[in-house]
Amino acid sequence: MDVEKIREVVKKAELLHKEFQKAFLKAYSLSSNWDFDELRGLLLTLHEIIEKKFDVASEIVSLSSLIGGRFEVFAKELQKNEHQIKFRVEELLPLVESPKISFSERARINASLQRLLQFYRIYDYSITQAIQKLTGELEGLIFISEERKLPPTNIVNKMQKIEMLENTIDTLISFVYYLYYYPSWVHKVEEALRDWHSKGLLWVEVRNVEKNSGVERTHAAKILEGLMLIGVVEKRERGGEYVYKLRGFGED
Template sequence: MKVERVREVMNRIESLHREFESKFSLLYEENSYEGLYELVRGLYSLVSEKMDLVGELYREMVPIGEEVEPVAKELQKSEHQMKFRLEEVIALLSKPDAYSERTKLKAALERLVQFHRIYDYTVRRALQIMGKEVESLEFVERIGGESENQKKPPTSIIRKLEQIDDLEKKLQSLVRFTYRLYAHPADVHKVEDALKTWHRMGLLWVEERNVEKLSGVKNAGEILEGLALIGVVERKERGGESVYRHRSFSSD
């Protein structure tokens, strides 16, 4: 695998995605069928080019490790779904005169806009994760040519990389929490209430699965991690597993 080529492909995908997002916002302003048709065709062209590049990126990066493969697959899936949504709109725009087709077009555009909310987040997150892997590979490549007698990377650099990794994890946790707060705000309240309920029942530190059981909210850990980062709850490791305590029940 040539790291330089991977970086080149990623930069191109990022550039295409920025262009896509810029043009997608124009959908809300375009009023004519002709203008809308040309705009959607332009978006379709960008996605098609991205799909080719994402396929190449997948082939190059999957051998890196298990963490990258599901992210690359999710990126491929998102691009494929966006292409399908755009194809659906293009087909309906090609015959806009029939009233029934106009009704279908409105529904198709609504589905496109709704999917786009998830699409942009998924693409940006995937590129961010894979970009981090590429940076690691570039670092290894730079020092890989050194002989064993040459100096190893300074401890300060290793420590700084570890700090960056920790910040990256916290940022991802905040992004997931913010999305949950935006998309399903009631889930955040359910998780917080469930945590407090466990405390009232005498459980001082609560595991994620117990919060999920009481609240009925799946992947409650994403919300708990976010609440921990903003200081609403406390978090610690116990037996290799995260446990949580609401600060209002803290003994401090």
């Protein structure tokens, strides 16, 4: 894993955002009394930068899986905000295709422009925070690797193992809670799986467990994870969701 490459991409995101900030300043001067050509030119400039920003954010998300943890969360937050500002600008662009606009069309443009200006304050803060957090995560990773004289990959692997252990402990604590306070829920979840198996469905989604057991989906999912941890249930991913079956029940 080339951490320096990831750092360069994050730096690129930072530079592009500064470029966007500078270009966006003109939007405030146009907010009350705008010239058609000037507004269209500004929107096209903003959109061109946004396209680059979104591509870079997507690249960071793609690379973030190599690090995982909070870095991946911050990367997805960055991409989400870039998508939102892209949508806001693209909402305005079709409205300024022709200089021949009616009074009502001008009012519509004004309303969309005001929405863009209002959203920008939140967007600018969110992007700045996300980039700072991404940079902080990378710098921390590099610092630790230098201190321990280990390559960043080793540090990431250790961090991921710690995170997995923490998740396992959390799952176990949660499962013990259900066993102690809501043992009937655990029984109902198991029975729901068994019932679906008897109907010919081998791998069962959480929503189907909820349907048959009456146990709310969030709780059912935690119970299933606990049952998997103690070896009662098996789990696999299918179509972006987890599905479960009782261990030893049927073959794939």
